[in-house]
Amino acid sequence: MTERKPKNIFKDGPIPASFIAESIQKHSTQKAIGGHSIFLGQVRADETEKGVVSAIEYTAFEEMALEKMHLIREDIFAKYPLTCMHVHHSLGTVEAGEICLFVFTSSAHRKAAINACEETVERLKAELPVWGKEIIGGESHQWKVNR
Amino acid sequence: MTERKPKNIFKDGPIPASFIAESIQKHSTQKAIGGHSIFLGQVRADETEKGVVSAIEYTAFEEMALEKMHLIREDIFAKYPLTCMHVHHSLGTVEAGEICLFVFTSSAHRKAAINACEETVERLKAELPVWGKEIIGGESHQWKVNR
């Protein structure tokens, strides 16, 4: 069930746990699903030379990111027998301890859900034009580096 | 931070989405966490020769399962740099569409969380003395087979 239209994945601010719960709950009507795999990115209070990271401010080239995410989604649906996939990424300020990324895949069997989730996370980190500005002590900043 | 005492993983009935949300929310104070990986098992309304599965009734050799889960937990903590791991498995009746298994691992970086979660799911399915009785049309039943 590949979805053909690019979906918006961006959301202002952090992703609340209640939003994640609602998303899980909605799948209880889909009775062919046997396994869900979820990845959550949480902002770390990393210690840096300049001080402790208090938040990350996310910006994106949104239009390009949504087109790219659409291609990733189509690739993943072509590769794995998924029932559905949901991706949400924060824009703007996300405080340390808050959730900035929510990737959610579901399938009849666990392997497809687990592998699709992991691959989606890897690809979106490498391919989406999104940037994180690490705010340090409210004054200084440095730019996040993905590994 | 390996925990030394066997924890109870069993819970009567399905695992509600609100319980999962609370568990996620609690981790917002742990600011060294960068990634969470979650696996959820959901009961499928499988079509069988006898009819459609309406629910699974789980039983376990609880004492043995908790000892075994403790060993799995220790192995996983020894292998991956995890911040924490939580496992919950239903006992009793879980209707199709409801959640029967919740595995939740967290780490500073995504790889450890993702790999630890997958390995924990595989091991507990293979090693815990738990059985699922598939209830068919409220009258008949057959026993679940793990693949």
Place this chain on the structure above:
Amino acid sequence: MQVKVLIFGQLTDITGLSELLVTDVSTSNELIESLTGKYPELATAKYVVALDKKVISQETQLPDNSTVALLPPFSGG
């Protein structure tokens, strides 16, 4: 000499009960033989045997008041 036997999963469809007490057996093989005499379908059923929560794979002496569990293939999750 008494041994508690716990029966799980699909094996309870054969025995109709999940717990029984067996007396006058001294090894795991004697116990299985006795149970299979009572419940012939056990002969073709697939299961492993645990003595006091540890799986055993060969004939083992059963201590008095020990607990033996018959465990069919696991299907949790």
Place this chain on the structure above:
Amino acid sequence: MQVKVLIFGQLTDITGLSELLVTDVSTSNELIESLTGKYPELATAKYVVALDKKVISQETQLPDNSTVALLPPFSGG
């Protein structure tokens, strides 16, 4: 002849702005040269160039009213 330039991430620390209009350049190389003249630190910065949301890796003719984006290494998630 006019091209919109979008600047993202750490490159905005160099340019101080996230969007500018450039006239009188006809290829991507001419544009980068012009920008690097204005913002010399761009010369050592790491980024790729996207023309109308597609990454380009060689000198490309810039259509009138096209949009060029300078994209430093991604760090989403």
